[in-house]
Amino acid sequence: MDVLKKVPVREQDPKVRATNFEEVCLGYNEEEAKEEASRCIQCKNPKCVAGCPVSINIPGFIKEVENGNHEEAAKIIAESSALPAVCGRVCPQESQCEGRCIRGIKGEPISIGKLERFVADWSREHGFVPAAPEKTNGKKVAVIGSGPSGLTCAGDLAKLGYEVTIFEALHEAGGVLTYGIPEFRLPKEGVVQPEIDNVRKLGVKIETNVIVGKSVTIDELLDEEGFQAVFIGSGAGLPMFMGIPGENANGVFSANEYLTRSNLMKAFRSDYDTPIVAGQKVAVVGGGNVAMDAARTALRLGAEVHVVYRRSEAELPARVEEVHHAKEEGIIFDLLTNPIEILTDEKGWVNGMKCVRMELGEPDASGRRRPVEVEGSEFVIDVDTVIMSLGTSPNPLISNTTKGLDINKRKCIIAEESTGQTSKEGVYAGGDAVTGAATVILAMEAGRAGARGIHEYLSAKE
Numbered sequence: 001m002d003v004l005k006k007v008p009v010r011e012q013d014p015k016v017r018a019t020n021f022e023e024v025c026l027g028y029n030e031e032e033a034k035e036e037a038s039r040c041i042q043c044k045n046p047k048c049v050a051g052c053p054v055s056i057n058i059p060g061f062i063k064e065v066e067n068g069n070h071e072e073a074a075k076i077i078a079e080s081s082a083l084p085a086v087c088g089r090v091c092p093q094e095s096q097c098e099g100r101c102i103r104g105i106k107g108e109p110i111s112i113g114k115l116e117r118f119v120a121d122w123s124r125e126h127g128f129v130p131a132a133p134e135k136t137n138g139k140k141v142a143v144i145g146s147g148p149s150g151l152t153c154a155g156d157l158a159k160l161g162y163e164v165t166i167f168e169a170l171h172e173a174g175g176v177l178t179y180g181i182p183e184f185r186l187p188k189e190g191v192v193q194p195e196i197d198n199v200r201k202l203g204v205k206i207e208t209n210v211i212v213g214k215s216v217t218i219d220e221l222l223d224e225e226g227f228q229a230v231f232i233g234s235g236a237g238l239p240m241f242m243g244i245p246g247e248n249a250n251g252v253f254s255a256n257e258y259l260t261r262s263n264l265m266k267a268f269r270s271d272y273d274t275p276i277v278a279g280q281k282v283a284v285v286g287g288g289n290v291a292m293d294a295a296r297t298a299l300r301l302g303a304e305v306h307v308v309y310r311r312s313e314a315e316l317p318a319r320v321e322e323v324h325h326a327k328e329e330g331i332i333f334d335l336l337t338n339p340i341e342i343l344t345d346e347k348g349w350v351n352g353m354k355c356v357r358m359e360l361g362e363p364d365a366s367g368r369r370r371p372v373e374v375e376g377s378e379f380v381i382d383v384d385t386v387i388m389s390l391g392t393s394p395n396p397l398i399s400n401t402t403k404g405l406d407i408n409k410r411k412c413i414i415a416e417e418s419t420g421q422t423s424k425e426g427v428y429a430g431g432d433a434v435t436g437a438a439t440v441i442l443a444m445e446a447g448r449a450g451a452r453g454i455h456e457y458l459s460a461k462e
Contacts, residue, residue, distance in 0.1 A: 004107025007036040014328035021183040033118040037066035051100035053445035056080040074123040078130040082155035088117025091441045132202045137161040142227040147175020148440045149431030150233030152447030158202035167210040179264035213397035229454045236392040236432035246342030251350035255294040255389035279303045279385030286389030292322040310338040310371040419453030
C-alpha cells in the first residue's frame with residue numbers, strides 16, 4: 001500500500017455510463033474504506049475540520065471506519081450533518097476538507113468525501129437511524145423549503161425538541177437535491193429519499209404543494225397558525241438569461257427547467273410522459289456544476305453536446321471531477337467562446353447559435369481574468385437546442401408578501417451570517433435565498449446557523 005496515494009474509487013466505464021442514468025461513482029467497499037481510513041495520520045490540530053462548513057469531526061469518524069466501528073462513525077457524523085450520503089457525493093471536498101488535509105502536502109489527501117459516503121451508505125443498508133428526542137418542548141417552528149438548508153435546520157431543531165413543519169412548494173421534498181442534481185450523481189430513491197426519511201424520523205413534518213406567499217404567508221404562519229419562528233430556506237430557483245436575440249425561441253431552456261423535467265418529473269425514463277426536447281446537437285452555455293449536470297444529462301438523452309464558456313478551462317467554476325467526467329463521456333468544450341445570437345428557422349425553432357471568440361484580459365472584480373471579444377471572430381455552432389446555465393436568483397414571492405423583510409439589490413434576503421436573523425422578528429433565513437446560488441454544504445451550514453439562531457431567540461423569550 002502506498003500511503004501517499006488514495007485508494008482508487010471504482011466507477012462505471014465512461015462509454016457505458018454515457019448511455020445510462022445509473023450512478024457513475026460506485027464508492028468504496030468495506031475493505032477499501034478501511035484501507036483508505038488507515039492513511040489518516042490523526043492530526044492533533046485537524047485542519048480538515050476547519051475546512052468543513054458544518055464542522056464534522058472528520059478524524060473521529062475516520063478512526064472508527066479504520067477500526068470497523070461503522071455505527072459509531074455514523075453517530076459522529078450525525079452530530080453535525082443530516083445529509084451525509086448527499087454530502088459524500090456532491091460536496092466540493094477538494095476545496096474544503098480535503099483541500100486542508102495535511103496528508104495532501106506530500107501526497108494525495110485522504111478521500112474524506114468517499115469515506116463519508118461509505119459510512120452513510122452502510123448506515124442506510126444496515127438500518128441505522130440517528131436517535132430522535134424523547135419528548136418535544138411544545139414550541140412550533142416553520143421551515144420554508146425542503147432543500148439542504150431547510151432539512152438541516154429542521155433536523156437540528158427537532159433534535160433540540162422543537163415541533164418542526166417544513167412547507168415545500170413542489171410535490172416532492174428535497175429541493176435542489178431532488179430537482180437539480182441528476183440521478184447519475186445523486187440517486188433519488190436510493191440516497192436522497194432515505195436521508196429525507198431520516199429527518200422525518202426525528203419528528204419533522206413535511207407538507208408538500210404549499211407555496212408560501214400564495215397558499216399561506218409568513219405573517220399568517222406567525223400570527224394565525226401558532227408558529228413561534230420561521231426559517232426561510234427557499235433557495236434560488238429563478239433562472240438568469242443573457243438577453244441576446246433569439247433567446248425566446250423554441251428549444252431554448254434554462255438549466256433549471258431542463259434538469260427539473262429530467263430529475264423531478266422523470267423525463268429520462270421511458271415509462272414517464274414528461275415532455276423534454278432532447279435535441280440532436282445541444283449547446284450548454286455556462287461553466288459551473290449545473291452546466292455540467294445539464295450537459296451530461298443531454299448526452300445521456302442522445303445528443304452531441306457542446307459546453308460553451310467565455311473563459312478558459314482554468315477559470316471553469318465547476319468541480320474538477322465533474323469536468324473530468326464530462327470529458328471522459330465525450331462532451332465537447334468550446335472555451336473562450338461567447339454566444340451573441342440564437343438563430344431560428346421559419347417555425348421559430350433553434351437553428352444554430354452565433355458566437356464570437358474571446359481572449360482573456362485583466363482580472364475583474366471576481367479575480368478572474370476578464371474575457372474580451374476578438375474582433376471579426378464571429379462563427380456559428382450548429383445546434384438545435386440551447387440550455388442556459390448562467391446562475392439563478394431567489395424568487396421574490398416570499399419577500400414581496402412578507403411585511404418588514406429586507407432584501408438587497410440582488411433580491412436576496414438580508415440575514416446575519418452567524419444566526420440567520422433577518423430584519424423581521426422571529427424570521428430567520430439561510431442558503432441560496434440569502435447568498436444566491438451556492439453549494440449544498442454551504443446551504444447546510446446556513447441551516448445549522450439558522451437553527452442556532454432560532455433556539456437562542458426562543459430560549460431568550462422564555
